[in-house]
Amino acid sequence: MPLPRPAPGTGRWWVIGTIGCTIGVALAVWLGLANSLGAVTWTDTDYKVLDDRSVQVGFDVHRSPDQAVTCTVQAQDAAHGVLGVLKVRVPPSAERSVHQQVVVRTASRAVGGSVRYCAPS
Structure with a gap:
């Protein structure tokens, strides 16, 4: 038709x-x-509450090769209040994705941890 x-x-x-x-x-x-x-992205992979004053946070950073990145990692309580913050500098490398494992010191016992933001530095 x-x-x-x-x-x-x-x-x-x-x-x-x-x-x-x-x-x-x-x-x-x-x-x-x-x-x-050229945007910087990240993926939270895991967290582990170590004790009443620290939490271990694992994350992957995806960015352009040879680009330095600064990430803000935070620990939270049950009400999503921030108990501790750590700025982590990820140095440049030939790899697009880099895994990081950091320990965030807290004011009291945390129930979780995650990356808040990553940006080129």
Whole structure:
């Protein structure tokens, strides 16, 4: 079955609309890729409460090779209050992903630990 043809005199607007939509999609894809390339990401892998004053936190940092990164790691209580904070510098290396294991000192017994933020340094 053949497709219906546009009404006479509207073909030009169909072409302009199609070109406009194509440009809009291309722009959205370009902006999305431009904002994500070179971005620093991290993944919390584990935590272990060692005692009443410390928690061990493990995490992976994903960044461009040879890029130094500083991560803020925190320990939390049951109400998600922050009990301790540690800034960790991940030195540059040839690897894109690096695993880190750190001990965060706390004011009282923590129930968890995680990375709050990582940024290039």
